[in-house]
Amino acid sequence: MKAVQLGKYETQPVLTEVPDPVLNSPLDVIVKVGGAGVCRTDLHIIEGQWEQKSGVALPYTIGHENAGWVSEVGSAVTNVAVGDPVILHPLVTCGLCRACRDGDDVHCVGSKFPGIDTDGGYAEYLLTNARSVVKLDPSLQPADVAALADAGxxxxxxxxxxxxxxxxxxxxxxxxxxxxxxxxxxxxxxxxxxxxxxxxxxxxxxxxxxxxxxxxxxxxxxxxxxxxxxxxxxxxxxxxxxxxxxxxxxxxxxxxxxxxxxxxxxxxxxxxxxxxxxxxxxxxxxxxNLVGSYSDLVELMVLAARGKVTLHTATYALADFAQALTDLDQGNVRGRAILIP
CATH class of the missing domain: 3.40.50.720 (NAD(P)-binding Rossmann-like Domain)
Structure with a gap:
């Protein structure tokens, strides 16, 4: 599949071919990306501001605001099915630690953060898990709400x-x-x-x-x-x-x-x-304030479905990621920039 990968800090990411993600756990979910938000944090990642905090090994795929359609599910996944439109909570969480059991997903001690410390959504497909997917109301399209996954x-x-x-x-x-x-x-x-x-x-x-x-x-x-x-x-x-x-x-x-x-x-x-x-x-x-909980995202999607929260977006093809990053950096994006594979 095609993916935008950062190979070196303080240099432009590149669009390249990488292996498709595969299911590793019964609770894994693979999502066909329908929209990936372009966030100022992505600029900070490229600049190296997150190098020490994330500890991620380069190269890797950036992009932490993601929505799309379920492509594959593990054998134990029951909350979504192939073809469902979903938005992704930005963290992949364990569900077992005290923070998860309190509903405080963002402080999960065993979490992964696609786009920050593991491969993210500037790509055609993304690996997450059942705890992270929120099924969208039929009135909502993935590209229209993708940036709500982090910015929202x-x-x-x-x-x-x-x-x-x-x-x-x-x-x-x-x-x-x-x-x-x-x-x-x-x-x-x-x-x-x-x-x-x-x-x-x-x-x-x-x-x-x-x-x-x-x-x-x-x-x-x-x-x-x-x-x-x-x-x-x-x-x-x-x-x-x-x-x-x-x-x-x-x-x-x-x-x-x-x-x-x-x-x-x-x-x-x-x-x-x-x-x-x-x-x-x-x-x-x-x-x-760092992101929000799964419950926060569910509540936000209720507001979105009721028309109380809408995104002003500018869309770019995945191949035009560099222009999207430049436009964001120069203040030329009204609302949020969205990459569409």
């Missing part, structure tokens, strides 16, 4: 945490309304009655955020922190949901946060540096 799931995971802590009359600030952020805005509107303020450098991204339900949009032009403070009578927001995590976003976000507020970190690349006394004296909380 991560956004849902973070926003759902925030929504559980927010009350009507509270204010939440979303920093970044791009690929993850525009999903987060939709999830927020579906889950919370709190006031939503979106901050972004791009007027086009803010226009989309407004169309998706943000009450206030603010251009990040240097006055945005003060504008948020003005909207909140100088107190700051009860929640800041940061989909950027670099380029000054962290510093600005902390300045927008009220006392006892919660700062949800999703985007990364920068460094969070806050004096301990400031954290203690204001009782602010910093909450990390």
């Amino acid at each position: 799931l991560t956004a849902y995971h973070a926003v759902a945490k925030a929504a559980r802590a927010l009350r009507p009359g509270d204010t939440a600030v979303v920093i970044g309304a791009g690929g993850l952020g525009h999903i987060g805005v939709q999830v927020f509107r579906a889950l919370s009655a709190a006031r939503l303020v979106v901050v972004d450098r791009s007027p086009d991204a803010l226009k989309l955020a407004s169309e998706l339900g943000a009450e206030h949009t603010i251009v990040a032009d240097g006055t945005h922190v003060q504008q948020v403070l003005d909207l909140t009578q100088g107190n700051g927001a009860e929640a800041v949901i940061d989909f950027v995590g670099e380029g000054g976003a962290l510093e600005d976000g902390v300045a927008m946060l009220r006392r006892a507020g919660n700062y949800y970190v999703i985007g990364y690349g920068g460094t969070l540096s806050v004096p301990a006394i400031d954290i203690i004296s204001t009782e602010i909380n910093f909450v990390g």
Whole structure:
């Protein structure tokens, strides 16, 4: 089969022929890829930022946002059948450890992460397992929802945490309304009655955020922190949901946060540096967010099937992966880029 493989860090991946995946376990599932999301994490992987964390042996196939149709199943698989349309939870988990038994799949002690530490979905076929496949509603097509497998799931995971802590009359600030952020805005509107303020450098991204339900949009032009403070009578927001995590976003976000507020970190690349006394004296909380659980993905697919969350996508053939990566890197993708084998 054809697959996009990374052979060396800081160099362009290549489209090459590799062996088809094979079933190794009774619970294995092989999926014919119908759509693979192109994520900024893929750029960070190529740059080598994940080299130490993943420990993956090169070359390998990247791509961790995947959906498609079941192609083969192991002898013990009962939840899906050949031909079923599915979206894949990004991790292949064991089901036996304490985290799995608590439903906290992302912290499985024996997990594999296709596209991060094992072969992923920039390919014609992908190996996963029965615990990772979520059967899609007939109204949903794999290519239309593929990026929800990571970007959408991560956004849902973070926003759902925030929504559980927010009350009507509270204010939440979303920093970044791009690929993850525009999903987060939709999830927020579906889950919370709190006031939503979106901050972004791009007027086009803010226009989309407004169309998706943000009450206030603010251009990040240097006055945005003060504008948020003005909207909140100088107190700051009860929640800041940061989909950027670099380029000054962290510093600005902390300045927008009220006392006892919660700062949800999703985007990364920068460094969070806050004096301990400031954290203690204001009782602010910093909450990390890594993907989400299987249950989070199931709930997100319910919102997608009901039309509450939709992806704005740009599609590329698998052979055009390099253009998709370039467009993403240069900020030319509105929403999410999707590779279609």
